[in-house]
Amino acid sequence: MRGLRRVMQLFCLAGFLWLFVATEYRGLDEIPWPVSLLFRIDPLAALADAAAPGPFGWKLLWPALLILALTFVFGRFFCGWICPLGTSLDAASRLGLRPKGRKSPLRWRRLKYLLLFSLTGAALCGVQLFGWFDPLSIFLRGLTFSLYPLYNLLANGLFDFFYRHRLPLVSPALDAVYPFWRDHLMAFQQPAFDLALFTLLVFAGVLLLERWERRFWCRHLCPLGALLGICARHALVRRQPAEPCGGCSLCATQCRMGATDQDGHRQAECVRCLDCTTWCPAEKVRFGTGQAAGAGLDVGRRRVVVSLAAGAVAAPVIRLGPEPSRRNPYLLRPPGAVAEEEFLRRCIRCGECLKVCIGRALQPALFEAGGVGLWTPLLVARQGYCEYNCTLCGQVCPTGAIRSLTPQEKKAFVIGLAVIDRNTCLPYARGEECLVCEEHCPTPRKAIVFDRRQVLVAGEVKTVKQPRVLADRCIGCGICETRCPLDGVSAVRVVNEGESRRRRDVLG
Known part of the structure; x- marks a missing residue:
């Protein structure tokens, strides 16, 4: 035996x-x-x-x-x-x-x-x-x-x-x-x-x-x-x-x-x-x-x-x-x-969702979610993004902390909202052309669009495409933050505004 x-x-x-x-x-x-x-x-x-x-x-x-x-x-x-x-x-x-x-x-x-x-x-x-x-x-x-x-x-x-x-x-x-x-x-x-x-x-x-x-x-x-x-x-x-x-x-x-x-x-x-x-x-x-016996x-x-x-x-x-x-x-x-x-x-801190993430967007939390959030999954968009067509994290979660979504539900699920920092974004801060965030946006109707503006650069007036986020289309996948060409902190960052999971009070 x-x-x-x-x-x-x-x-x-x-x-x-x-x-x-x-x-x-x-x-x-x-x-x-x-x-x-x-x-x-x-x-x-x-x-x-x-x-x-x-x-x-x-x-x-x-x-x-x-x-x-x-x-x-x-x-x-x-x-x-x-x-x-x-x-x-x-x-x-x-x-x-x-x-x-x-x-x-x-x-x-x-x-x-x-x-x-x-x-x-x-x-x-x-x-x-x-x-x-x-x-x-x-x-x-x-x-x-x-x-x-x-x-x-x-x-x-x-x-x-x-x-x-x-x-x-x-x-x-x-x-x-x-x-x-x-x-x-x-x-x-x-x-x-x-x-x-x-x-x-x-x-x-x-x-x-x-x-x-x-x-x-x-x-x-x-x-x-x-x-x-x-x-x-x-x-x-x-x-x-x-x-x-x-x-x-x-x-x-x-x-x-x-x-x-x-x-x-x-x-x-x-x-x-x-x-x-x-x-x-x-x-x-x-x-x-x-017969039951022995010590206890x-x-x-x-x-x-x-x-x-x-x-x-x-x-x-x-x-x-x-x-x-x-x-x-x-x-x-x-x-x-x-x-x-x-x-x-519900989260048992097992790490299954982090392992299966295609875009390597998920990282274990230290104190970002408070003292009790250690090892819970965070989406860190500067390091990776949530793949638009992927539903794997919900499939592997053993406790229901992450619900399993259909592809249609996933594409409509709002993780957060992308926000552009005009102090560092190249078209705003330097008057330089940059189309990266709009090109990578995966939604069928782009959540990032451009406004043509005339700006003064080195004493010359030039027309520049300046990006703008449409809140009603953005799902917060984070690919714009991941792909932003700036070194260090991205000029576009995803915040947790408007996320689907948050309950809201409705004033009647």
């Missing part, structure tokens, strides 16, 4: 990595694979969605509820058999990040439960931060923002090097595989994200905790593990014997989760790796239905109440600041995004 579990871990990890690579534009405005499956089976994503306003996303998140139901039967099998971060931690331990014999106090295990209750209290009161600590989000963000861009850079460099420096056998072989590699295993464009280093440090920090204690993250900090542990506490399938057998104590010294010690076996901490069934020299250990972890009712209250009190304090869209006029969200308050409560 130990070998079967490892095969299952590798199979799930390979499957998730394949879906990750498939989350890419491959010539069609449609992704046929369930690329957001990793978060559709995520109970924390379901909990975040349940706490958000509006109806629950049954269509997207029913697999997460199935995982919870199976946990009531089999225990925390997800952590030991499926979770890609757990598999990465096991791999890191086997590859050299072995703990130095430290053993953390048992009370530290309460931290993950207290964190879960605090996050739940905050979510119920309007501030959703599950995505910061969700192990699946941490795993995918590390891939999307840091490791995948690095892989693409190295792969392109390798192919380019051997294309320019011909080496017998090697260069022809790489030339032969390059078309397949480019079309199926590499990004449409070289990815680059603002928070790549910060995100990598977070991911690496979780892995490096293995040096302190094996599966330190899973034992003490993971809120998803805490949620599954609560469901697994009285699971039907249990370890037998649950009490210490008085024999070799291998269970207590070798368990990767420290789920068994002199007090007995803790159901909520066991990830069903089944290693103990292999170690037991007397072959006493088995898993099956039986007493979090304490008072601590639970205090944690929920702390989250509930912190939420309104966090929300006391000014509305982010008013404080930052350049706060732009992907097309199809719901209203900002609901968006922040």
